Amino acid sequence: MSLTVERTLAGLALRQLVSRKRVLALVAVAALPVLLALPLRGGMEGRSPEEALAELYVSFVVAVILPIVALVIGNSVFGAEVDDGTILYVLGKPVPRWRIVLVRILTAAAAVAAVLVPATLLSAVAVFGGLDPARLAVSFAIASVVGGLLYSAIFVALSLSTRRALVVGLLYVIVWEGLLSSLFAGTRALSVRQYVIAIADALSDAGGGAFFAELERGTAFVMAVVVGVATTLFAIRRLQRFEIGEAL
């Protein structure tokens, strides 16, 4: 099966994504958790190195780095083309819109993973000199890839729905996931951050609870699938009805 169309769509998205400034910024962001992990070698404030690393992942990587990186990348895979009208060259082709959306979401997710996975694994290396025995790093890296995919679907759908996708995305991350999820347990069922933590918890060999998941595992899995499918379908519908006129 030839994937020429998919490769072309992904290549075009990546070319727009990869500017020198953006790559440097993303590398700097990816380096942050590694730098913060260095002082955790001997543990911190009475906590073991494993606990300190888990704390770093939960309070910084999944709370800040993952959503911000996904927001920037997810918003870019269509955003620039929508802004300057070049999206016309992609949409004016005999390619079903669902294929275009799926490729772009997967491209964004791959780019997010390319930043998050090294950041996660290297943080563990900074603490343990290698990967940790409880597989915290690997578990969290896998969960981050899933989280990156979900965030990408959400932010791609947002970029096709509003010109203020960045602002709306930031509000979701800061207000919904940061503020409301800590105050109201019910809102956690619609929080990608909570899914990532629950998945990482389930995958690690630490006997569960290493990442202090606040959402029940089964709920997290089911809701992750529901949110991923729903936002992808929504993005497809938006692109199918996407109008390109002079007013753009």
Next chain:
Amino acid sequence: MSAQLAEAAVPASPGPAAANAALELRGASKWYGNVVAVNDITFSLGAGITGLLGPNGAGKSTLLHMIAGFLEPSSGEVRVDGRPAWKNPDAYRSVGLVPEREAVYPFLTGYQFALMNARLHGLPDAEAAAEAAIDRVDLRAAMHRRIGGYSKGMRQRAKVAGALVHDPRILLLDEPFNGMDPGQRMHMMELMREMAAQGRTVLISSHILEELHHLANNVLVVVAGRLAASGHFREIRRLMTDRPHTFTLRSSDDRRLASALLREASVQGVELGSATLSVRAADRGGFALALPRVARDEGVTLLELRPTDESLESVFSYLVKR
């Protein structure tokens, strides 16, 4: 007007598409809130070149985007090859669009842009198709340079290459000659004629009538979103020239000149301003001959003569009011 239009706009010459209209609009309208961009337009087009003429903001681009399936008609129908244009990506197999908007991926070379288009069309030999399209628009010398560094004319040609790469049966071009030098225009016009001769449907928008002079036999005139006139180029040309013209004059004795001009058959009326004289002529040619004669006979020196309503907008407004 609609029935006459459909008749006039479908070329009489037999061609592969003449029997079945390649493009068909029936009462197509597009509005954004209270703003009507395209208003109840009906026409059908077969093979050949048709000019879409109208002032800036008349709705030409909206119309082309509707035909290209990028805008959903608010009411009415837009059909390409007998099928709805909206939400029908398969139609792009036979449609190529060159948008007016200049933006093209600046990081791609001209060849990469054509290749990208060919690949997204799923062409079996995309590389060969891209090279052929680059040659057709005469861009080979710059094909490996980035589009970001292209001149406006080169960018236009790159866009045309992208639209031609899959050899479409229907080509829609929105102000394609913008930024092209005379040589490039001639080349592009030759290419359009070649495509029409092969039985393809070519629809070209322009706000300059003369641009379509040597290219399109059939012209659709759009003003304020409505189809104001349609038919053969010569007929449209005649409509635009055989109409009252207004001139502003300054002379050594405006009052004396005004009263003398009123006796001329070619003059419909005059109006004296504080320092100028405004003359409405029914027949521009007759007025052009009469004015110097009258001025000489009356011993009046002409200091300035200029047409006051020659903007394309006023011509179109006149056509709409007819």
